[in-house]
Amino acid sequence: MSKTARAAVLVQYESPLQVQDFPVPSDVGPGEALARVEMAGICGTDIHLWLGQLPVPLPVILGHESVGILEAVGAGLERDWRGQPLAVGDRVTWASSIVCGECFYCRIKRQPTRCLQRKAYGISYSSSVAPHLRGGYAEKILLRAGSSIFRLPEHVRTESVVGAGCALTTAIHGVERCPILWGDSVVVQGTGPVGLAALAVARQAGAGRVIAIGGPAHRLKLATEFGADVVIDINETKDPGARREIVLQETGGYGADVVIECVGYPEAVNEGIELPRDGGKFLVLGQYANAGNISFNPHTITRKQLEVRGSWGFEPRHVDAALRMLESGRWGELFASEVTHRYKLDEANEAIQAVKNWQTGKAVITP
């Protein structure tokens, strides 16, 4: 093994990522694992991070959606999260976060995604602090003891896993918190990775009529492939009121049973909250970053007798569920088809810009 590994580092918000060399530990500690990164996804959250919209301890090696090959496995790390044997050479992915398992949220309230000590690869670790290699935009990553590692079945492609990324696990968690009953009509706002993943989960959950609102055209084509019965192009139907009319027409005049916001712009919440039927559900899944305030009428919540739910991140068991989805051929291929652009580490900054400018499907780094 080489003694150093290269990584693309966010040194300063809104400035080009810098490729730097970091020492690779010659030995891994108990429970740790060293992986050679095979592919790392560029998530919309990475753009938020680059823009400085979420506080992180700069400098940070970005990348929280990755697949790698195990190069070293620490003492005691004999099995993956599912109990499968783990060995050097295995192709694996891992949950981006580690939680403490001991705090109020982990223990008593069973909301581990809100763990007070939660730390995520590619987000929460400063690359200036040893052991440095804690992000996916890198040749190597050192996984902490206690990481939730999943050995990938041979027939699950790396592109499927990174193409699904944290969008799929996020959607799975979201729908767990805001259940779709079979036969429910569903609106998905947004046709980015999270929106497509939400479509997939809605279909899996037996949704009846599924309506996607988004764009541009190539995204809507994907939305149809992912199972949308109706797509509404926001570039064609620019008025939210007109879009609502279409939703009402497609849902017998009442609105959908479940609406899933996967947009990220705060104003989408104002559009979305008018789309469920009375007594319906509205899952606010896309407001991961604090993108500011909207002028909002809370009377709507009371009058429409809504259930509005939020969902933050995901747990390792949602990675398990996602992988089970990807193991069934159709979803694996569909999510792999999201990967449209590949970049080398040196091109990480280009990759960021391309995603930021909506020029890609899913962009990935293959270090």
Added chain:
Amino acid sequence: MSKTARAAVLVQYESPLQVQDFPVPSDVGPGEALARVEMAGICGTDIHLWLGQLPVPLPVILGHESVGILEAVGAGLERDWRGQPLAVGDRVTWASSIVCGECFYCRIKRQPTRCLQRKAYGISYSSSVAPHLRGGYAEKILLRAGSSIFRLPEHVRTESVVGAGCALTTAIHGVERCPILWGDSVVVQGTGPVGLAALAVARQAGAGRVIAIGGPAHRLKLATEFGADVVIDINETKDPGARREIVLQETGGYGADVVIECVGYPEAVNEGIELPRDGGKFLVLGQYANAGNISFNPHTITRKQLEVRGSWGFEPRHVDAALRMLESGRWGELFASEVTHRYKLDEANEAIQAVKNWQTGKAVITP
């Protein structure tokens, strides 16, 4: 029986109610009932109606929280909603609304409070249309066939029923939609009738620590009697941030398991949504009238992984549950103690003004 009955009518928004005479039907139709009104509560909603904040078919005889004595009972009306025999002379109350039982919301989605044909006594009927007498601020009221009538047990005082009013049934429905688990810490925003009722329901539901935010002092005293462990006086602690600090201190630093908004001012939603712990629940119960927009950050819903729920009105079975609560001595007396001001029909306008100006506990009309 006299041939006419007097009633206080809202003829024009923000204008004094007018006392008018209406013909009393000499005979009642099948399933109908004629009652002599013994007491009618003045609800906060009546103030919203008087101000023109909810659309109603003027002129309207106000009054949707009433107790009366049956003077005539139509053919086929032999039993009350609970199956108890009904007869002339019985003291009764009734659910304010009638739903169609046939629409999308009644039949398929089981959200009858959102029935497309729902009509409420004291709100939805024009007094200029026969049979006129469809509100509680009147000597007589004619109940439609299909009304949900409840014969009152002798030991349940009229003051208890009207003192609890639609606040209690609304709170019962709200907590049904947003369940309090035993041991949960609960914050109730608002110490008006709905807030006090929410306190009562929280206590019944086995809440752990219960914190009330409201005022003025006499209301906070009631809040304590209704079971609040901690009261926060908004006139003393004027800064919502400071109030939040108290809530955090009282809940181990995390926020409450359940927060119930019973205020009505839209801005209370911004204060309230910061009071649950992460993964907690927020019931928006007080935004019955459309009182305008707030500057709102939807990121909070995602980040705190909240469940936000709305609840509209109530169903007859919630009246049944409310009466069962009132039958147990403590609650009956407590709700009766809310009744502080009594007015004759001629004084209905005074009554409205007194409530509007926060000068009363519960004000009632005894025609």
Added chain:
Amino acid sequence: MSKTARAAVLVQYESPLQVQDFPVPSDVGPGEALARVEMAGICGTDIHLWLGQLPVPLPVILGHESVGILEAVGAGLERDWRGQPLAVGDRVTWASSIVCGECFYCRIKRQPTRCLQRKAYGISYSSSVAPHLRGGYAEKILLRAGSSIFRLPEHVRTESVVGAGCALTTAIHGVERCPILWGDSVVVQGTGPVGLAALAVARQAGAGRVIAIGGPAHRLKLATEFGADVVIDINETKDPGARREIVLQETGGYGADVVIECVGYPEAVNEGIELPRDGGKFLVLGQYANAGNISFNPHTITRKQLEVRGSWGFEPRHVDAALRMLESGRWGELFASEVTHRYKLDEANEAIQAVKNWQTGKAVITP
């Protein structure tokens, strides 16, 4: 219209049905409807009735799964249950039961299938009492005011509706009470009409691996077509312990998330309760008739930490949901394919015997 209608009557348990003539009312009352029966299904319950295993007021015209053509529509009956206009000549089906809407179970506990006054066509009405025609094995049926009538869309075949019969609505209600989460592994015990319907609903609900236990071979072939991933032939694998081994193998060694008993023999409950994983669910759907006791160990419920649920009959909204399923091509054809034997009214007794002797798929009467 002819003045009389013929019907097949259960006059005495375990004796041949008798075809009798009944007067057809020349006029229908308000809300009533007269239908010419096009097709009536023979349900397993009819066999239980014939055997005298459920108490009914003999003589009874059997038949509670029917499609007919409206011949007369009473005053005020202008729309079907879904609000669609109704007229003479419309092809319709109807919920077999009418509930009172007023009792403890209808009103307070919202368990209308346990209504204290519930009456079902083809089961609860004596044919010796006017208006006689209250069952589906007849040329005509007179539907009471308050019946839940559904106009059939043109593209939904009569065979689909009768082929699905009350099995599908029963399965939909059952799964509502015992929800399948998407991805859940499911075992369906029994491959008769209820078992096949449960398979269909499990698939709609997004079940992961679905295992059917039943027979004979032609039923298992249907089970595969209905979506079973694995079928276990009880004639091949005769030992329940061996069948359990297969279920464990197919579910990672733990048992299924949800097990649905659709057999009817009491002993199936002993087999089924061992098939869920710990903390799993067991829906006892098939024990509609009282078929006697089993030797049962209740320790299993505690030790395996189970959720065991029962479900009785269905509500009109489940007919609505069933019809929506049948409107999607695949299910419509599949359920229609269950209809293998057609009988005339005169052959009703033959039909009963054929079903009793397991010689048919779904047998129907076309009067």
Added chain:
Amino acid sequence: MSKTARAAVLVQYESPLQVQDFPVPSDVGPGEALARVEMAGICGTDIHLWLGQLPVPLPVILGHESVGILEAVGAGLERDWRGQPLAVGDRVTWASSIVCGECFYCRIKRQPTRCLQRKAYGISYSSSVAPHLRGGYAEKILLRAGSSIFRLPEHVRTESVVGAGCALTTAIHGVERCPILWGDSVVVQGTGPVGLAALAVARQAGAGRVIAIGGPAHRLKLATEFGADVVIDINETKDPGARREIVLQETGGYGADVVIECVGYPEAVNEGIELPRDGGKFLVLGQYANAGNISFNPHTITRKQLEVRGSWGFEPRHVDAALRMLESGRWGELFASEVTHRYKLDEANEAIQAVKNWQTGKAVITP
């Protein structure tokens, strides 16, 4: 500290416990804790163990409900389960079980009480294997790293904690799995420790009418103190049918919303399943040991449309909830009042016999 500790050991089923000496470790390992046992409860399960009705690795030091004083605290064990600082001299209790946190039930299905590796103090550890001291009937106990230790607040009496024992945590877990809604009528079968604890939890959860079935008289007196509105003495009303009549009378003729079986005899399940109203719930909490089969009619589950639930043991968070209950004066005193008999280690066998022969309230050992 002395070099050895005495403990009462179950060497052979149905034979007198033997008091033996075991070496006390001079040093405790990382995360471990050594406690001097102050009081250990004798649980009904201990009787089952003594009788050989649950498989355990003899010889075993019994005792899984204990309070002790910390005598040594291993490296890294700085805080209790709730995050409170831990130190030598603290009075503590601990959850009896440790789970792996990694298996199918811990990770994916979140049913940790069914953990495949679960081990309980006083039950699952052979005293012939070092470090021997793994049960509460002993002068000392050595707690494994990963034990869920709770420092007791000063005002919570040791008698309250041991008096409540695992009965209270079991009842809390059970009611979590089978929720009581406020206002629900509840029947508790059994007035032993689990039954009394279920009464307490039902009261906390806001139950309406609560009916206890049990005996003998001193237990029924306790049941009344714990909040039963009605007690049915099985020694007076010996016929289960007559007891059912009383339950029906007390619940409006329909049966209870929730029935909690806390008896242990299998036949109680046959009595209990007839006590809920249709659509009601039945929690089978008492069948912890395999006490054999009953003749059971599964038709009841379908016809009554029941929810039957099992619950096994408890999790550490239920200990937390139990301690919060005990911190409120009334419950602390009530549970302490269950402790009627105290025995020294040498008298452990007498204690077992006294409990086995129903001669005690709660019996405890104070080594």
